[in-house]
Amino acid sequence: MTSVKEQYRGLVNRHEREICFSSLRQDSTEYQAGLTSVIGEFLDLKKSVQTTLALFSSNETLEDVATASLPLLALDYYLASCIARKQATQLSNSKDRAAIRQKFLHKSVQLDIQFLVSLADYEILDSLLHKKIDNFESTYSPTLQELYSQPSDSKDIKGAQMRRQQKIELHQKSTSLAAQISALEARMATEGQHDEILRDLYVDQLRDLSYRAFSEVEQNLSEIELLSNFISAPQEQIEQTDVSNVPLNEEGYTEKVEVLNRPLLSKSGKVLRTFTLVDDRSKSKNKVFGYGQYAPTMSVEEFLEKEFESGRVLEGGAEPKLEEDEDDEAWNDKQTYKAREWDAFTEANPKGSGNTLNRG
Structure with missing residues (x-):
């Protein structure tokens, strides 16, 4: 026995x-x-x-x-x-x-x-x-x-x-x-x-x-x-996050994760856009490795929290640049003042006048 x-x-x-x-x-x-x-x-x-x-x-x-x-x-x-x-x-x-x-x-x-x-x-x-x-x-x-x-x-x-x-x-x-x-x-x-x-x-x-x-x-x-x-989560939301319904771009990738046209975080740490992390390529990976682990989706806030927690701080870019509006009088005035200030500076400081003794 x-x-x-x-x-x-x-x-x-x-x-x-x-x-x-x-x-x-x-x-x-x-x-x-x-x-x-x-x-x-x-x-x-x-x-x-x-x-x-x-x-x-x-x-x-x-x-x-x-x-x-x-x-x-x-x-x-x-x-x-x-x-x-x-x-x-x-x-x-x-x-x-x-x-x-x-x-x-x-x-x-x-x-x-x-x-x-x-x-x-x-x-x-x-x-x-x-x-x-x-x-x-x-x-x-x-x-x-x-x-x-x-x-x-x-x-x-x-x-x-x-x-x-x-x-x-x-x-x-x-x-x-x-x-x-x-x-x-x-x-x-x-x-x-x-x-x-x-x-x-x-x-x-x-x-x-x-x-x-x-x-x-x-x-x-x-x-x-x-x-x-x-x-x-409502059933409609689950269906919307199905990557099989997401159109592919010219490179053959979805815009869920691979294409990030804007930064996730602003300089101040504010989340600039919310999205859902969806592993589209996991389908082909599962066929190769065969683990069968289908992870649930997570929001960008949850993703960023885990990145900070793990020490992999995800830094964002600059704030999105404002589009020019030539019909906006305030915008035109601001651009005019900037041009005048630059002209005045270049006249007062001609090229080559700064370091005449070649110091430094």
Whole structure:
């Protein structure tokens, strides 16, 4: 009979091979069937670990947990990762598919937070992530805005900078932890699988998964927000954003993204025009790469916010130049005064009179 530890390792390998790095499209029937099978086996294993074997208890500490049982604390993480990829491919209506997808994403977020909370209970979770979870108004249903500390004033423009700084800090912690894990693996290769080294390795691997889980929570909440906008949008608006109805120019591109005749931002940062980002060329890309990821559209305001947050500041050009109106008397007077001023300047400062001694 296969042990719980062997079942877990086998499922983790399947998760990596068949779910994360599959060559199948995620919206294909074959991929979704395999995904459902893996989820079912993870659920059976979780039931066995928590109910049948009762390997973990709410009143125990990390020292009370057997070394061999530590990796099993990541079951919720792998379940969340699988459920985040579920799609209702059997539905023909796009809004119905989006609504079901939202439910899967909400469940994935709940499982990721559950994983982080369990690590916090055993004092494994990083203090920065622990503090973030404690600040959630509803622990298992956080909002996208709650993930990172925000200025007290909602109009404060430092919000994006603060989020970026916190992301950098989390990335640095994750990078440092990865180096620590590599060092422990090297020690095991030379010194053998001593329980103390193995235990430290398992704990660090759980911490590494916690950073991934937090990142996936952010991604899922972002998609949930976009799906909400898509579901609430009138059907007429959805049809208008269909790039198949957009005429092509001489170069064969649509004017949705490729042709930008005017800057997006003014010098003062004002949005000069609003449009919808639509990936027209993703259709041909999907046929080649086969990932099946159809991202919802976003407004330019959402796009710019993400650009600022990521440090890729999108700078705008000058304000649009006013068209000349020769019938406008005020405009004609202004042009006449400018011409007279220029004539007076050139008469007072003839060419070559400025640096007669050739200084400098």
